[in-house]
Amino acid sequence: MSKLSILAAALALLACQTAQAVGPFQIYEQALRNDPVFLGAIKERDAGLENRAIGRAGLLPKVGYSYNKGHNNSKVSYLDTVRGTITEKRNYDSYGSSLTLQQPLIDYEAYANYRKGVAQALFADENFRGKSQELLVRVLSYYTKALFAQDQIDIALAKKKAFEQQFQQNRHMFQQGEGTRTDILEAESRYELATAEEIEARDEQDAALRELAALTGEPNLDVRDLDPLQEDFQSFSLTPANYDTWHEMALSNNPVLASQRQRVEVARYEVERNRAGHLPKLSAYATMRQNESESGNTYNQRYDTNTIGIEVSVPLYAGGGVSASTRQASRSMEQAEYELDGKTRETLIELRRQFSACLSGVSKLRAYQKALTSAEALVVSTKQSILGANGSTSMH
Template sequence: MRVVRAGTGVLATLAAACLLCAPGGAAAQAMTLLDAYHLALAQDPRYRAAVEEAAAGEQYRLIGRSFLLPQIQFTYNWARNRSDITRYAGPRLGDQTTTEFYRSYSGAVQLRQPLFNWDYWSRFRQGEAQSQASAALFDSRRQELALRVTTAFTEVLEAYDVIALAEAERDALQEQLKQNHRFFDKGEGTRTDIVETQARLDLAVAQVIEARDGLTAARKRLDAILGASQGGQDRLLATLSPQFRAAGPVPADIGYWTDAAIASNPELQSRVHGVEAARQDIGRARAGHLPRVDLVASYGENKSETVNTLNTRYDTAYVGLQVAVPLFSGGAVRAQVSQAEANYRKAMAEFDGRRTEVTDEVRKQFDLALSSVVKVGAYEQAEQAARELLRATRLSIAAGMRVNLDLLNAQQQLHTARRNLARARYTNVVTRLRLLFAAGLLTEQDVRDASAQFSGHAAPGQPQRPGQPERRAASRALDVSAATKPFGEPRHGQH
């Protein structure tokens, strides 16, 4: 069972999942795809933002409903007043001014219940549609997270496989170069053999460096999703099980998948609700032509409100209907209706376009899922044939029928076949989830099923990080004959 190391993680979160007791000592438990998905649910910044976006979207329903509920308002006013009162007291006294100081207050409670208000009713239905659109969009973000985790997870594993294959090719060429020198020293080889092998070796060294750079980038992408910090001990990732078998879409019926996408794709469902919200905007605009009827109840109390009511208190209560009928708004309502209708048609057109894109994507992913199974089988045969070719080439060289260049080509063909096979296997896992995502059917159970295809625990002698002394020593210890073993079989330093 092979396990590779990925970038640093939140070790406290994974402590329980990274260690287990095993006979003969402690063995580290590798993070499975399902473990990574669960961690991403809590750590991925994009998904956490989607959670908050969904929480905000749910409020549209409550905001829309609030327009149909009673509105209660309380007002209160208290003041200290000074009033100068001037009266004419006759020709003898003239104007007489008196100054009054007094306190006044007024308070009122008013309840307003809409009875008929088409604007408010449209707002209510629009809020329902907006909340449903937000919920559907959140479902899409959740499915997208599962796909992103799977893609990043397999990219890291593939990067480790590429490194292992590149190092094996480099080590085989190093041994071949030594052999070329020995033959040349004995007079049994040529300078051309040495130059050919050295050129291939230089290229292989560059490919190892490139593969390590690819691993660093892949680990960073996975760490960005899992919320991992930099530095510290690497996290263990489980690799594909030796019993892995490529599988295609079930059912293998494109009609089923396109129908499922139209009915279940959450992004399409979000746009359906968006179209409904746009339709309610038309109702809100047309409400500008309709009357509004409210039930109004009020109770008020005021004292010394004016100078003529000093030391007088009034208590007033009333219940009644209030009707407002719009007569003319300068053409604004008609313009708003036209604008809302245009936006509705725009939303419908965007939905139609997106529906076509989704069905096209489903067909594309369906074809890729089918072809990925065929590719895995073809690359398995190609890898087997390349191993047989390498063995036959060695025998032919010993018999004097082939030359060094033929051996180099056979070795390169074998390593290429193994790289293609590893990539095809990971692609098969990802394309099945991409098809489910395109159809809107991707669930945690699908991630669980995919995770079951990966090994669960770290085995003794697991690969070290690229560049560590232990791994470099193991690479140097590889014999040329190791290149003839199938990819995935135990090699020196591996179990």
């Protein structure tokens, strides 16, 4: 086979491997379909959204229908002015049916419960938005950990190779009477430390790959399946570069804070719902009834009755339970408000830390690039020095 054919085959193999490798966003797409934590979050959101309909139901009309049918066997005694006491035995069927429509007109408890349901639905939506972002963070975290661990493994292997060569060289020099046993032990110690670093890096990589496998549902995920990060990436400028703008964006858009604010709203309307236990309720109702022989007094009689009216319910005393429940709900609301303050502080502290890291990251990256260039030049210079020293030794 010609060299050109071999090169073409190698390039084809490389292209095939690159095509099969998956990047972080492909992993994220798989995680959206397979991560059990995220799938559970979807169901949690769907369940939470139903609170809106549950709360609204208390404001809508209620329609009910009832029906009963029975067989009666009774003995009736009555006084007749001519014949005296007369006793009759009656065997008859009876039935009754009722269709009722009721519409709340004034019911503050139902209104507060509806607003609480709306807040619970909004909380479920914001909480799900936060968990969606958490999934992306988890994917990127485990993805970069797996690749970083591979770099650490490669570094550890390079160290082991260098220290092994140093060990062999020091032992040879010791045998020639030009070295010390300390040099041998030092090289051996460094070799063992590099071995420990390799083991630790492999453990970290195994853990990261297992996490990615759990996210994607791919049990046999290998680091070679991951698309390596680009080495020629360009540093970016933080836009906007003003912290105050990011501060306002975090307060307005952060899903953790948004969900916590809805939690406060839920607690607030829970207070109102309990307080409504002191308030009257007014509702309108309409009823259609059909009864036949429903009682002894209506034997062999049928009634068709249509009724429309209003009903007023006024609570007078409930043993102090309403007041106690209201106080309890108020304390829970205050707790939610304090927790919102705590979450806000945590978010802003983390925002400041990440903002500073992004600003300083560009300078740090440039410094690392310069250090890498200097280190590469140092390696070249050191190799030339070693070659020169070996040449001088050979001449002697």
